[in-house]
Amino acid sequence: MREVRNIAVDPGEDGVRLDRWFRRRWPHVSQIQIQKMARSGQIRVDGSRAKPEQRVSAGETIRVPPLPEAPQAGDPKPELDRRDVMFVKSLVIYEDDEVLVLNKPAGLAVQGGTKTLMHVDRLLSAWGEGLERPRLVHRLDRDTSGVLVLGKSPGAAAKLSGSFARRRAEKTYWALVMGNPKPSEGVMELHLVKKGIGDREMVVPADPKDPNGDPAETEFVTVSRAAHRVAWMALRPHTGRTHQLRAHMLAMGHPILGDPKYKTEESAQLSGGLKLQLHARRLTLPHPSRGTLVLEAPISKELKEGFKRFGFDEHEAEPEPFKRRRRS
Structure with missing residues (x-):
């Protein structure tokens, strides 16, 4: 064009x-x-x-604006091999005629880039191309594991995207953070802005008057503690800013363990080789055509390692810890 x-x-x-x-x-x-x-x-x-x-x-x-031309039908296109198809199919935790839900592993990007050849968007070819190809409706950071929802038709994808845009999707993340946040529950409201370039780009606190900053709001509840060293948190972003949870927890003085970017010297030492301890555990949102979807992703091997190290048991958590907060 x-x-x-x-x-x-x-x-x-x-x-x-x-x-x-x-x-x-x-x-x-x-x-x-x-x-x-x-x-x-x-x-x-x-x-x-x-x-x-x-x-x-x-x-x-x-x-x-003028766009690059689409590849011709005869142009070479990377094909998925049998192992790729088996891999992405093994990630499915729910599927019907309109919705596909994956438990995205840590380390797998959602979309590709110059140096990223393996990503969820590419793997979706396992379901076909054109109208048969599922469509992304939200994102997770590369190093964050957990629930990832896709629409299996343009109409379903538009309705699911609308649920996220109108804040009708309730997301619950689990995270292990340094120290014990006080208060143990509440809402973090802090504008965020992107600074830096490329790999050095980070999201940092911004003045509310900064035209480049965006308002960001995160609800948090402490699920359990490992003495004064580590807290297991349930986090619910009310806005969808890039790296919001990671930037907010760092700003609170309780960075998420294993975070290679949003960290302090103390949190890096406490992490002791752990990968990012952040998992999209649960997602509740309207189905495109019927009822409500309640989706839950088994915890990742990375989070299991953190739980084991600090003595947490995933069965300690209530399915909806934020309901307890609102009752109190």
Whole structure:
């Protein structure tokens, strides 16, 4: 596509992230290309500069700049081998005609990049291409394990994305953090902003007046303690900022153990070789066409190692620890 186009957002796309809006229409355009076009102002929403992660609304007009041509049908395409298919199918914890749910392992990226060849988005070819290919509706950090939901049709994906955009999806993460947060439960409200470039980019606290900062809110409850050294936390993000939980816990003075980026010298020493102790344990959200989905991912081998080291038992936790907080 070599010309600029202005396209209205369809009602079925209301609430979808801008980058996903692009990827659904032009799957051959990479995430990095979308980010570059947004940063340079080539992508605009109703005439204004836009961020790839912002949500679009039905009726808004998106400026689409000239895009690279899609590969021809005869161009070579990396195929999944039998082991790849068996691997991604082994991650399934729920599937029906509209929804696919995976227990994403730590270390597996959700989407690809210049140096990332193995990722969830590529593995989705195991279900087919075109309309048969499941669609991502939210993301997890590469090093975070747990519940990852996908839509198996454009309509289902749009409705699931809308649930996340309207905060109708209740996410519960488990994390092991340094020390014992006081108070033991509450809500962390702290604006966040991205700083740095490439591998050095981090999300850090921002002044509420900073135009580049975004409001971020995390609810937290202490599930159990290992003396004064470590706390097992249930975390619920009310907003969906990049690295939100990791940045918020560091700002609280209780960084998540095993975090290679959001850490202190003390937390790195206490981690003692553990991988990131963060797991998307539970997700509750409306099904695209019927009832409510309650999804739970078995804990990862990385979190099991942390539980074993500090003496936690996963059966200690209530399925919904935040209900206890609201009753008190």
